[in-house]
Amino acid sequence: MKPFRHGHPDEGEGTIQVTKSLWVALRHLRYRDEPRYLWVDQICINQEDTAEKNIQVGCMGEIYSKATCSVIWLGPKGPDAEIMRDMYTELSKSPIDEKGPGGVQRLDQQALAAMLGTSSREEDKKEMVRKRRHILEEFLNVRWFTRAWVYQEAVTAPKVDVVWGKIVLPFDFVTGLVVSAYGIAKGNDDRRWHRRIKGTTGFAPLRTMFHDRTAHRNGELNFLNVLWHARKHLSAGNHRDYVYAFLAVNRYIAKDRTHPSNARLNQSLLIQDRIIPDYDATVEHVFAHLALTAIQTTRTLDILQYIVPTKPVQGSYFLPSWVPNWDDKNFLCGSPIFVPGVPWKTNISRFLGSGANWIPETITNPLELPTAGFTLGRVETVLKHSFKHTYFSSTLKNAIRLDDLAALIETERNRLSQPRFLSGLTSMQRRSPTPIARTTILETILANGSFTPEQSIIPYTTTQLLSAYDDEKETIPPPGEDDEGEKIRNWLRQTAEIATGKRVFLIAVDTEHIGLGYSIVKPGDLVAVLFGCKAPVLLRRERRAEDVDDGRGGDDVRRDRDRRYKVIGLCFVHGCMDGALIGSRWGGKVPERFILV
Structure with missing residues (x-):
């Protein structure tokens, strides 16, 4: 494996210290008979150099989109992990019901239903049905699926492989399997398995990635909607990354951005284009700057769609009421009144935002937002x-x-x-x-x-x-x-x-x-x-x-x-x-x- 690391360009090859988990990953990912080149953020970006980090974080989308293959390492395999590989082998022989432009696939429901069973009675009586359901739940509880930075890697890379020990599965198969299995579980007689799948940590992120891989290829992702789903299901050690870890959506796509049919793509890119990573800024500044940028860019108050009441927690950020706190997940409600990502039907104010300058270009007090209505x-x-x-x-x-x-x-x-x-x-x-x-x-x-x-x-x-x-x-x-x-x-x-x-x-x-x-x-x-x-x-x-x-x-x-x-x-x-x-x-x-x- 050829190492590349941060440092001065004149520095030659050498050895570096890595964490134990990375060492285990590199040993599993290397090829036996030929070199393999891997980009590892932990090594290739100097995490202690804020100036370098600001630049490199803004480039991550380009790196992922141009990679030959993005590799997701889930760690050493668990017991019965081969069952996942056997399911892939068997289902690969069956015709795929549908495949979108993003490469995601919906698997043969009939063949998958035979493997996973359609009732709790089958789970109780058939050992292989029970084992397949159990290994799928174990797979969905791997911590990797809950990390904020994995979203860009999974959604923007053209080809993604999931590696679990020595088992290699195409990511498009994994997402298709999860979505199809969920559809089967919803139809189970007592919905017991349906509740178990929904309760795994990886189900919601993977279902989102399943749909977003296709939407990203078509330039149809909405940046703020992506942040909303990330807020619900993903976590970041540095809370600035609830914004910065998603800047690549709808970017680095092979599309003619000047074509009239891509007007939506051109507009949706504006918010990301105006956000420059700054890890020296406070989290409050990052969130408030994003909200104001979204308002002034789109000339709408769609940002208010993401204001959802939460339980007060110690150490929460002080933000104006019109600025979403992307770190706060202690929701008091099941879902917003209008779910982000869903087109508006009940537009109460068709004329609003057109013509009149309802919000000034310059706001002197960043904590106050003047509006009219x-x-x-x-x-x-x-x-x-x-x-x-x-x-x-x-x-x-x-x-x-x-x-x-x-x-x-x-x-x-x-x-x-x-x-x-x-x-x-x-x-x-x-x-x-x-x-x-x-x-x-x-x-x-x-x-x-x-x-x-x-x-x-x-x-x-x-x-x-x-x-x-x-x-x-x-x-x-x-x-x-x-x-x-x-x-x-x-x-x-x-x-x-x-x-x-x-x-x-x-x-x-x-x-x-x-x-x-x-x-x-x-x-x-x-x-x-x-x-x-x-x-x-x-x-x-x-x-x-x-x-x-x-x-x-x-x-x-x-x-x-x-x-x-x-x-x-x-x-x-x-x-x-x-x-x-x-x-x-x-x-x-x-x-x-x-x-x-």
């Missing part, structure tokens, strides 16, 4: 109704409790319609509230399907959804019995996960405007539509000790104090999405000013 209303009340994970509840009814929620909504609306809550309202506004339909409540729980991959109107009518929900039995029906109803319920299980960690809130007692927001929403929070943001935003007025009005500073200063808000997160408001209220409610009005802090 309109107030939709204030949160009147937050309903004390929690949603459980649909996949881990015995039935949909136990997870959603739709009728309990409907009763709670009407009780609360009737309470708010009492005279003591309606002082100052007209007689028309004091009328008794019309009951909110179950269809409206269900659409709100599902955020009207706005976050689903299909990105179309919900593929079923609300009547079909409610019928399938109401007809659910305590046990899953056998194959062939109520197949259509179970298909709809499976869609509901997937889609209703959006409500986990969320709360339904009421905006006004005289309308049917109910919304879905994060569980930290409070009565009095503002619901606003901001220029450049495709969904309503929950804002909370920020009051500081120094903001106490002492009569000094003038009217402009006092108004700015009143306009300072913290971002709580995006929300869904039934009946107010897809630009429904813009022309009728705010046409011709002067936009309000909001300062996000």
Whole structure:
């Protein structure tokens, strides 16, 4: 093996000290009869020289994309590891169902199902089914899959080999195997194996890499979406690498960037092109600089999509509320209101971000973001109704409790319609509230399907959804019995996960405007539509000790104090999405000013 290491170019060949794990890897990866050239970051980049590291980290995407082969070393093989090689050998004889431009493959489902079994009963009775499932789970729990830097290596390199001891597997086979096996597990009778696969540390990263290898080849990856998935599933010792370890996405691709069809590629590259690694900068600066760069580059507030409430932890970074903390994984919710990576359907503000200079090119205070827009209303009340994970509840009814929620909504609306809550309202506004339909409540729980991959109107009518929900039995029906109803319920299980960690809130007692927001929403929070943001935003007025009005500073200063808000997160408001209220409610009005802090 020919060594290359950091140092002065005039330095000749010699010996260097390496870690024990690297020594084991090099012994396994070398060829017996000929030299092999390997780039090893630990050796080839001087980790102690920040200036060199800043330069080399920015070049890693080019290095991976031009490599003959990227080698993933998982460590010495475990017991029964040969089973993985035997599965590869056997499945390689079968035709591949589909293969995308990125080289990823979806394996023959029928052949794989015969190997892995389709029920818990087969796992209990057949030793080889049990062994294959066990070795796949062991493989998916290898720590390599959780490291931030592995993403670029796996996604951008044209050819990737996975080496586990002496077993060599193409990475495209590995990702295809994981995704196909997961599809089989979802159909298992009691979903026991499905839960075990989802619980492995490597499943989510590998599934993401499976899809992103193809998307990267097509120049379709969104840099911020990649950071979101990395935040959920990958870890970095240096938290700056939650940004720097992903700068290669959509870069170094053999495409004509001047062609009109590649306009999306040209735009998506701009954020990465403006980020220069700087390991001397604080983590707070790196995250805030990225957020501001994304806003000024895209001329949108799409960055707010990645603001998700988390549990407070000691030593957390101090960041403005509009800056995502890419290191914080202690989520309070199951998923965002609008899942990153999914095209927008419910764009509340089609005109926003076009024409008007809604954000200045230069911002004097990097901790404050001046924005403009309109107030939709204030949160009147937050309903004390929690949603459980649909996949881990015995039935949909136990997870959603739709009728309990409907009763709670009407009780609360009737309470708010009492005279003591309606002082100052007209007689028309004091009328008794019309009951909110179950269809409206269900659409709100599902955020009207706005976050689903299909990105179309919900593929079923609300009547079909409610019928399938109401007809659910305590046990899953056998194959062939109520197949259509179970298909709809499976869609509901997937889609209703959006409500986990969320709360339904009421905006006004005289309308049917109910919304879905994060569980930290409070009565009095503002619901606003901001220029450049495709969904309503929950804002909370920020009051500081120094903001106490002492009569000094003038009217402009006092108004700015009143306009300072913290971002709580995006929300869904039934009946107010897809630009429904813009022309009728705010046409011709002067936009309000909001300062996000």
